[in-house]
Amino acid sequence: MRRLTSLGIGSTAVAAVVSITGVSAAGTAQADTGSPVVGHAYVNGNTAGTNTVDVLDRHADGSLTPAAVSPVAIGGAGLGAGLGSQGAIEASPDGRYLLAVDAGSSEISVLRIGADGTPSLVGSPVPSGGVEPVSITISPRGIVYVANIGNGGSNYAGFRLNPAGTLIPIPQSVVAVPEGSAVGDVLFNGIGDRLVGTRDNTSLIDSFTVGANGRLTAAAGSPFPAQSLGPIGSEFRPTDPSQLFVSNAHAGPGQGSVSAFRDGPDGVLTSIGDSPFADNQTAACWVEITHDGKYLFTVNTASASLSRYAINVEGSLTLLGSTAFNNGAGAVDARLSPDGSTLSVTGGSSHLVSTFAVDGGNLTELSNSPVALPAGGAPTGLVVL
Numbered sequence: 001m002r003r004l005t006s007l008g009i010g011s012t013a014v015a016a017v018v019s020i021t022g023v024s025a026a027g028t029a030q031a032d033t034g035s036p037v038v039g040h041a042y043v044n045g046n047t048a049g050t051n052t053v054d055v056l057d058r059h060a061d062g063s064l065t066p067a068a069v070s071p072v073a074i075g076g077a078g079l080g081a082g083l084g085s086q087g088a089i090e091a092s093p094d095g096r097y098l099l100a101v102d103a104g105s106s107e108i109s110v111l112r113i114g115a116d117g118t119p120s121l122v123g124s125p126v127p128s129g130g131v132e133p134v135s136i137t138i139s140p141r142g143i144v145y146v147a148n149i150g151n152g153g154s155n156y157a158g159f160r161l162n163p164a165g166t167l168i169p170i171p172q173s174v175v176a177v178p179e180g181s182a183v184g185d186v187l188f189n190g191i192g193d194r195l196v197g198t199r200d201n202t203s204l205i206d207s208f209t210v211g212a213n214g215r216l217t218a219a220a221g222s223p224f225p226a227q228s229l230g231p232i233g234s235e236f237r238p239t240d241p242s243q244l245f246v247s248n249a250h251a252g253p254g255q256g257s258v259s260a261f262r263d264g265p266d267g268v269l270t271s272i273g274d275s276p277f278a279d280n281q282t283a284a285c286w287v288e289i290t291h292d293g294k295y296l297f298t299v300n301t302a303s304a305s306l307s308r309y310a311i312n313v314e315g316s317l318t319l320l321g322s323t324a325f326n327n328g329a330g331a332v333d334a335r336l337s338p339d340g341s342t343l344s345v346t347g348g349s350s351h352l353v354s355t356f357a358v359d360g361g362n363l364t365e366l367s368n369s370p371v372a373l374p375a376g377g378a379p380t381g382l383v384v385l
Contacts, residue, residue, distance in 0.1 A: 076102025088381025129157025
């Protein structure tokens with residue numbers, strides 16, 4: 001799913017949906033809610049030329065409104081077209097920095113978050129260690145890996161993020177990935193001792209253990225079969241770093257699913273229960289798990305819906321149902337608020353962010369959702385702080 005058109009959603013169709021349904025909804029979301037600002041959300045604009053980050057004020061009632069400073073230029077160049085990845089922008093564990101991929105210039109931008117939530121570029125963007133970075137992940141120890149997918153530089157490349165916000169390449173950390181694999185997500189588990197990467201085009205999952213020096217060691221048998229076509233989004237269970245969940249996007253209409261794996265101490269992936277678990281929707285792409293580890297949400301990009309699962313103790317999934325967007329055309333990532341009370345989803349070519357109230361495994365879209373993003377670029381990736 002390197003582009004929306006590979007899901008059967010052409011840019012013309014997305015634009016038509018936005019023009020019909022997005023204007024009035026977005027207009028409502030632009031209004032001041034009267035609720036105090038308690039945090040911020042950040043979207044990688046993926047803007048061609050000089051890349052940008054869109055900044056949204058997050059209010060106590062869960063709503064989002066564009067910040068006065070938005071968008072913020074971040075130095076590198078975006079691609080200006082869909083990345084088909086999860087994690088195109090991430091926050092450091094201490095919430096001080098944002099790391100954003102610049103897919104058009106093969107760089108990573110590090111941004112310091114000011115006291116008022118405004119991000120500013122730290123130094124200059126640094127080379128990503130490959131070509132066309134699309135996903136980035138940060139461990140609790142400040143180890144950073146980026147997935148590059150371009151010809152001549154398709155790989156995972158490692159860095160350290162120092163306290164000053166400088167990215168320092170880790171020697172001998174680059175692990176090549178066959179060209180055309182189209183890695184959709186690179187992800188550490190919660191304690192940073194294991195890392196996985198999903199290969200969208202070849203339906204494989206790379207699995208590694210992570211050494212004290214930050215270098216990767218491939219697990220015996222890696223890459224592992226993804227159980228269905230088109231693995232993209234992935235998430236480790238917050239309450240159990242050995243349980244991994246991966247969305248499967250390309251099995252066809254109504255055939256979306258989520259795979260559940262146990263990731264052993266040696267990085268070997270084994271299936272949990274009757275995995276994969278169907279969601280009966282189309283193009284299950286992005287995954288987010290509640291902070292208490294009890295529920296999993298997956299965004300179905302072609303169905304404009306969110307599927308809701310309960311996560312059982314051993315890691316098997318029970319489908320609870322699906323919730324439609326008011327306007328979900330081309331959704332491309334999802335993140336919970338720090339307190340877990342809301343779930344926000346970016347809208348890709350529809351240039352929207354939709355937000356839902358979370359009540360256990362139930363989702364209800366807020367009345368002033370979605371909120372509009374700037375028209376330029378192809379927004380992808382989301383951080384909510």
